Amino acid sequence: MSGQVKTLGELGLTAQSGRMVQITGLAVDSRLVKDGFLFAALPGTKVHGGEFIQYALRMGAAAILTDAAGARIAAAELAASSAALIVAEDPRQALAGAAALWFGAQPATMVAVTGTNGKTSVATFTRHIWTELGHAAVNLGTTGVEGAYEAPLAHTTPEPITLHRILRACADAGVTHAAMEASSHGLSQRRLDGVQLTAAGFTNFTQDHLDYHATFDEYFAAKAGLFARVLPEEGVAVINIDDPRGQDMAAIALDRGQQVIGVGRAPRADLRLLAQRFDATGQEVRFSFHGKAHNVRLPLIGGFQAENVLLAAGLVIGCGEDSARVFETLPHLGTVRGRMQLAATRANGAAVFVDYAHTPDAVATALKALRPHVMGRLVAIVGAGGDRDTTKRPLMGQAAAENADLVIVTDDNPRSEDPAVIRQAVMLGCPEASEVGDRAEAILRGVDALGPGDALLIAGKGHESGQTVGDDVFPFDDVEQASVAVAALDGGLA
Numbered sequence: 001m002s003g004q005v006k007t008l009g010e011l012g013l014t015a016q017s018g019r020m021v022q023i024t025g026l027a028v029d030s031r032l033v034k035d036g037f038l039f040a041a042l043p044g045t046k047v048h049g050g051e052f053i054q055y056a057l058r059m060g061a062a063a064i065l066t067d068a069a070g071a072r073i074a075a076a077e078l079a080a081s082s083a084a085l086i087v088a089e090d091p092r093q094a095l096a097g098a099a100a101l102w103f104g105a106q107p108a109t110m111v112a113v114t115g116t117n118g119k120t121s122v123a124t125f126t127r128h129i130w131t132e133l134g135h136a137a138v139n140l141g142t143t144g145v146e147g148a149y150e151a152p153l154a155h156t157t158p159e160p161i162t163l164h165r166i167l168r169a170c171a172d173a174g175v176t177h178a179a180m181e182a183s184s185h186g187l188s189q190r191r192l193d194g195v196q197l198t199a200a201g202f203t204n205f206t207q208d209h210l211d212y213h214a215t216f217d218e219y220f221a222a223k224a225g226l227f228a229r230v231l232p233e234e235g236v237a238v239i240n241i242d243d244p245r246g247q248d249m250a251a252i253a254l255d256r257g258q259q260v261i262g263v264g265r266a267p268r269a270d271l272r273l274l275a276q277r278f279d280a281t282g283q284e285v286r287f288s289f290h291g292k293a294h295n296v297r298l299p300l301i302g303g304f305q306a307e308n309v310l311l312a313a314g315l316v317i318g319c320g321e322d323s324a325r326v327f328e329t330l331p332h333l334g335t336v337r338g339r340m341q342l343a344a345t346r347a348n349g350a351a352v353f354v355d356y357a358h359t360p361d362a363v364a365t366a367l368k369a370l371r372p373h374v375m376g377r378l379v380a381i382v383g384a385g386g387d388r389d390t391t392k393r394p395l396m397g398q399a400a401a402e403n404a405d406l407v408i409v410t411d412d413n414p415r416s417e418d419p420a421v422i423r424q425a426v427m428l429g430c431p432e433a434s435e436v437g438d439r440a441e442a443i444l445r446g447v448d449a450l451g452p453g454d455a456l457l458i459a460g461k462g463h464e465s466g467q468t469v470g471d472d473v474f475p476f477d478d479v480e481q482a483s484v485a486v487a488a489l490d491g492g493l494a
């Protein structure tokens, strides 16, 4: 949007000082401020952005958006400057609105999905369904922007300036439909508050991110913000009512006057999963919509993927598509990258799956989901990330021990931490497991352990392409390593 100029009024902002300025761009990081920019000085987790107002003014900022605390920090510099000052009670929300107005366009039909697990899967299936229906569609989140427009993303839910830049680019490229992930960080930081949603989805609520959210209740409240705040009253809420917190979420949506489509096995579900039969390459699913039964074959591994598919179908129906046409697309859905993905097969027929399970619940779910597809033993490779929720580590080990026949504990992005300490914490939950720090060697050992009919689940990294150790990112791809291991043990190409 270079060359564009807008007034504060056009960005939905009112300057406290009443100064008229022309804004030439937006920045949330003082180091990116250019002449005429609006700098949003946000309260941070480490430091208040107000500390950087002086720097931003030196860089030529024409306006500063902050809260009362930020304005106090830089009171002297602001008084001496001609820049406009906007003090907002919630500057992150004000920034989200301003970013939406600055970029000015988004795909006409948008949905967002929140929940501890399943966001990427549901967003991707939603895009697959729309694409099958002939729409130019994208999904946007952990795996980047995928579909009719492609771009990498550093975050699951990007901060508003990046988010709206991408949405504008999608709209300019002709994208009419977008399904985005709403992470709890993104929701609590109001990153998607400027997005116009037609429908929103809730998958489930289990433990994660207790490093960021002080309590479970705070974590739930962040997710609930999608229905309580971001989705408008005329929006459609598509909610997994099997989750213990699903009813709470549905109550919040109903309170706002939103239409609720309940998804799940529960008899009162509008979109109800009735039965599943698993085989080596997928599953037969029987479900009903408002009482009418349907049968489809999904070429997908894992019972929970059927729940994700139904949630995606609910979102597409919630956006106004005909349900019968939506259900016709389901047999054509593809595997989501790094989610229960068949990565390699040994000469003896044993299968190696890669999955992004990185929470205790996801490890248990992924292993339980594989069981009915597997005749023999189930081997699991798990590890926990550094600089993340430490309390989940032994629980992840325990989930692996309880649901696999053999467990190997390895490294998964130790980041700034000592990898041996992380492995030890995981091992507390699975004392019988083998400990193999080097992930490539762990995969080789896991593959080597497979007899006919067995399967290996490599959990934790999914689509990731690197192993982060300290500040270094070493190229590492679980799918590729699975093939390398099979080739090394069985000879030839996997």
Ligand SMILES: CC(=O)N[C@H]1[C@@H](OP(=O)(O)OP(=O)(O)OC[C@H]2O[C@@H](n3ccc(=O)[nH]c3=O)[C@H](O)[C@@H]2O)O[C@H](CO)[C@@H](O)[C@@H]1O[C@H](C)C(=O)N[C@@H](C)C(=O)N[C@H](CCC(=O)O)C(=O)O
Pocket (backbone or CB within 6 Å): 028, 029, 030, 031, 041, 042, 043, 044, 045, 046, 047, 048, 049, 050, 052, 154, 155, 156, 157, 158, 159, 183, 184, 185, 186, 189, 212
């Ligand atoms: C923990 C967290 O979410 N942090 C986000 C937060 O930064 P912060 O509050 O920690 O920032 P801070 O370092 O205290 O600095 C405060 C403010 O000063 C600004 N600053 C800082 C230094 C400087 O020189 N100049 C300057 O202007 C910063 O841009 C910031 O706005 O606000 C920043 C600006 O909006 C975000 O970029 C940053 O995301 C960081 C990069 C991040 O890694 N977040 C991760 C944890 C995240 O959001 N993950 C979720 C997925 C989680 C999941 O479901 O698995 C995601 O949606 O990706």
Ligand SMILES: Nc1ncnc2c1ncn2[C@@H]1O[C@H](COP(=O)(O)OP(=O)(O)OP(=O)(O)O)[C@@H](O)[C@H]1O
Pocket (backbone or CB within 6 Å): 115, 116, 117, 118, 119, 120, 121, 122, 142, 156, 181, 203, 204, 304, 305, 307, 308, 338, 339, 340, 355, 356, 357, 358, 361, 362, 363, 365, 366, 462
């Ligand atoms: N509906 C579900 N219920 C429970 N577990 C699930 C469900 N869907 C996916 N999972 C598990 O969670 C893992 C992550 O799935 P996915 O990437 O779709 O979730 P996500 O919410 O986007 O995760 P992230 O928060 O890291 O972006 C999967 O690899 C799988 O193991």
Ligand SMILES: N[C@H](CCC[C@H](N)C(=O)O)C(=O)O
Pocket (backbone or CB within 6 Å): 358, 384, 385, 386, 388, 412, 413, 460, 461, 464
């Ligand atoms: N979005 C998640 C991804 C975790 C993936 C896992 N490989 C790890 O590094 O812990 C997080 O940043 O907590």
Ligand SMILES: [Mg+2]
Pocket (backbone or CB within 6 Å): 119, 120, 141, 142, 143, 156, 181
């Ligand atoms: Mg995701």
